[in-house]
Amino acid sequence: MLFDVTILGSNAAIPAHNRYPSAQVLNYNGNCFLIDCGEGAQFRMNHFGIKRARLDNIFISHLHGDHYYGLIGLLTSFNLNWREHALNIYGPAGLEEIIHVHLKHSQTELRFKINFHHLTADEPKIVYEDLMLTAETIVLSHRLPTTGFLFKEKKNLRKIIAEKITEYNIPHHLINDIKSGDDFIDEKGNVISNKELTLDPLPPRSYAYCSDTVYTENFVDQIKGVNTLYHEATFIHEHEPRALETFHTTSKQAAKVAKAANAGKLLLGHFSARYENLNLLLEEAREIFAESYLAEEGKIFSI
Secondary structure, eight states: OOEEEEEEEOBSSSOBTTBOBSEEEEEETTEEEEEEEOTTHHHHHHHTTOOGGGEEEEEOOOSSGGGTTTHHHHHHHHHHTTOOSOEEEEEETHHHHHHHHHHHHTTOOOSSOEEEEEEOSSSOOEEEEOSSEEEEEEEOOSSSOOEEEEEEEOOOOOEEOHHHHHHTTOOGGGHHHHHTTOOEEOTTOOEEOHHHHEEOOOOOOEEEEEOSOOSOOTTTTTTTTOSEEEEEOOBOGGGHHHHHHTTOOBHHHHHHHHHHTTOSEEEEEOBOTTOSOTHHHHHHHHHHOSSEEEOOTTOEEEO
């Protein structure tokens, strides 16, 4: 199953140095999730070949503009492109009011329904679930109520050994039961153990998106062992006082979170416009956590 994330925007607060504000698209086997929607997000989607029509679920971490100012434009484009199927938006309750005000005063009537899912930043909750994947909120610590998102693959079924199907003449309608762990009983009543028929599945994969937050490890247990962690890294560690003042994190602190969580790799993002050279942040992070990478626009990271 394909599981990757494309970075659309990596900057904090304002566009600078050819970097746009926060936005990224998580792709799970063709099911695409937009995570935050900063200004210019749909321009980046066009540039990187991501089709708007594939987006049915949008997650907004909080109501600072650099995380949602691109949303109204995106909704308008959906409408102009004659979208008719429903759209799910997950975000703070105030986001629904903001969208309704824009639509009201522009006299815009959408052709499609928006299902608003109001999020709270008090405790982690599963807010999305399908047959293969769940998404739950991560409680962060910022100036406004803010949630990150943890996308987790459900436990995979066991892999049936193809040769065993022929060897034991296993009916097709029993294959899923065997993948789920059942033994097989042949026509003579012999029990063939599941262990003989199947292989262990690949371990479930996970992706954590930790948007704006002051340095904290309060959520580390929730994301323990995550395959890929995106964590804001607005400042270099020299500017830690500014990070604390604005409820943001330094690259070194983000690396500490990744190390404490035993993450597979760390993606650094939400860069301050004061830094044109991002290698300063990367070098600091790698001193603590070697598998650190810059979440630069256009890059695709496999989960």
